[in-house]
Amino acid sequence: MFNAGYITFIALTFQNALALILALACDRQMKAGNFYRMIFFIPPVLSEVVVGLVWQWIYDGNYGLLNHWLVALGFNNLTKAWLSDPHSALTCVAIVHCWKGFGWGFVILLAGLQTIPKQLYEAARVDGATSWQVFKNITAPLMIPVFVLVAILTVLGSMQSFVLILTMTDGGPGFHTEVPVTRILNSMIGSSRFGYACAQSIMFGAILLAISFVQKRISQNVRQT
Amino acid sequence: MLAFNAKKTATNIMVHFLLISVSITCLFPLLWMLGSSLKTQGTVFSDMSIIPAQPHFENYVTAWIDGGFGRYLFNSLIYTVTVVLGIVLVSSLAAFAFSRLKFPGRNAFFIMFLAAMMMPLPGSFVPLYVLMVKLHLVNTRIGYVLCLINVGLSFSIFLLKTYFDKMPKELEDAARIDGCNRFGIYRHVALPFAKPALAVVVIFNALNVWNEYVLALIIFNSKDLMPLQRGLMMFRGEFLTNYPLLMAGLTIAAIPIIILYLLMQKYIVRGVISQAIFQ
Numbered sequence: 001m002f003n004a005g006y007i008t009f010i011a012l013t014f015q016n017a018l019a020l021i022l023a024l025a026c027d028r029q030m031k032a033g034n035f036y037r038m039i040f041f042i043p044p045v046l047s048e049v050v051v052g053l054v055w056q057w058i059y060d061g062n063y064g065l066l067n068h069w070l071v072a073l074g075f076n077n078l079t080k081a082w083l084s085d086p087h088s089a090l091t092c093v094a095i096v097h098c099w100k101g102f103g104w105g106f107v108i109l110l111a112g113l114q115t116i117p118k119q120l121y122e123a124a125r126v127d128g129a130t131s132w133q134v135f136k137n138i139t140a141p142l143m144i145p146v147f148v149l150v151a152i153l154t155v156l157g158s159m160q161s162f163v164l165i166l167t168m169t170d171g172g173p174g175f176h177t178e179v180p181v182t183r184i185l186n187s188m189i190g191s192s193r194f195g196y197a198c199a200q201s202i203m204f205g206a207i208l209l210a211i212s213f214v215q216k217r218i219s220q221n222v223r224q225t
Numbered sequence: 226m227l228a229f230n231a232k233k234t235a236t237n238i239m240v241h242f243l244l245i246s247v248s249i250t251c252l253f254p255l256l257w258m259l260g261s262s263l264k265t266q267g268t269v270f271s272d273m274s275i276i277p278a279q280p281h282f283e284n285y286v287t288a289w290i291d292g293g294f295g296r297y298l299f300n301s302l303i304y305t306v307t308v309v310l311g312i313v314l315v316s317s318l319a320a321f322a323f324s325r326l327k328f329p330g331r332n333a334f335f336i337m338f339l340a341a342m343m344m345p346l347p348g349s350f351v352p353l354y355v356l357m358v359k360l361h362l363v364n365t366r367i368g369y370v371l372c373l374i375n376v377g378l379s380f381s382i383f384l385l386k387t388y389f390d391k392m393p394k395e396l397e398d399a400a401r402i403d404g405c406n407r408f409g410i411y412r413h414v415a416l417p418f419a420k421p422a423l424a425v426v427v428i429f430n431a432l433n434v435w436n437e438y439v440l441a442l443i444i445f446n447s448k449d450l451m452p453l454q455r456g457l458m459m460f461r462g463e464f465l466t467n468y469p470l471l472m473a474g475l476t477i478a479a480i481p482i483i484i485l486y487l488l489m490q491k492y493i494v495r496g497v498i499s500q501a502i503f504q
Contacts, residue, residue, distance in 0.1 A: 205348020
């Protein structure tokens with residue numbers, strides 16, 4: 001549960017911040033925007049198995065690309081077996097999770113940005129507002145429903161993500177990257193304790209439902225104000 | 226004015242620099258996967274260039290024949306096509322009924338339908354598996370297909386219902402005057418009307434089925450029935466350290482989806498956005 005929370009936190013902050021910055025950048029110029037959107041959305045359409053296996057090799061301690069580059073740049077002492085080191089494994093998985101996920105948030109945020117009427121920006125420019133003032137007083141207030149939506153979906157998606165973990169570390173080293181779903185799968189397939197797995201699964205489902213209800217309430221409140 | 230333009234250009238360059246560097250980050254692992262798949266076990270650890278000097282295509286042959294990728298790909302195709310057909314058939318009929326027919330408790334049924342499927346998959350796959358065991362559908366193609374149809378239904382029904390709701394009443398009346406019965410209206414009026422939404426349903430579900438992993442993991446234990454994603458994990462188990470071969474397998478799995486995405490980008494993006502709104 002803590003591990004899933006950690007991944008969710010990283011995704012909620014870094015992934016969405018990146019998605020927002022990129023969406024704001026793309027909103028300026030429409031022509032190139034579509035091209036970038038095409039590229040940014042490639043990681044989200046790939047299957048998690050493919051992504052996990054490629055990155056697993058990049059992080060590999062003996063043959064991985066990351067270590068190769070660190071050596072090439074002269075940071076020999078920084079090399080390590082990224083995924084079998086308990087200190088770095090979870091962060092490494094979280095980074096891949098963000099890599100795969102930010103394009104998705106980007107698409108939704110960009111769609112939201114494009115619904116903001118252009119006249120508002122023009123009016124602000126005429127009044128001499130700076131870019132930051134425009135963002136703070138026009139973009140952000142109008143985008144709050146979209147922010148909330150993306151936040152909800154990021155939390156739900158990240159709490160449930162597990163295929164990357166299954167392919168990259170399989171919960172290890174030890175239990176350092178274990179998340180609820182891999183635990184359920186373990187008690188189900190690994191030790192065939194179906195009743196126990198069912199109980200875990202229902203508990204986890206209830207937690208997810210509770211999270212989404214709380215967040216829905218928040219977003220309704222936000223919409224009303 | 227000149228200073229203003231110079232500042233604008235500088236901002237533009239910075240923006241593009243950011244966007245391009247992120248693009249490279251997105252594409253790089255894939256290019257590396259493709260490049261490595263053309264190397265041999267001997268050169269892959271010494272040659273760290275993206276494009277190998279002498280490309281070797283043997284890995285693809287080995288993966289296709291010895292690794293069983295032909296079979297996995299075939300299975301994935303079958304599952305994707307049947308699941309998508311099933312979803313389109315059931316969800317369009319159900320959505321039409323929810324939108325156009327009047328029967329007691331219509332809204333209650335609709336809400337129950339959506340609520341039952343709001344339960345996220347990780348919270349429900351264990352009971353689902355037990356159900357499959359009871360029905361003797363474990364390790365069968367039909368069991369997997371039925372599960373996946375069920376997974377895709379709620380979103381598809383919701384999307385199609387909102388679209389059918391927008392269909393003008395006059396169209397329906399005109400068809401009825403021309404002698405269409407209810408099924409005729411569904412078949413000749415509603416379905417053509419909802420074509421854009423149907424396209425989203427087809428593409429979006431195809432993508433999901435192709436990339437599906439967890440149900441394939443729990444339902445199949447026979448290699449002959451496994452779809453591609455599950456096959457990849459089996460494949461990794463068999464050829465643990467043969468990275469070029471593994472990368473060839475991953476490329477085979479990734480290429481169809483990338484092509485589908487590039488062709489159908491518009492519908493996929495639309496599907497993502499409407500799914501976000503749905504939840």
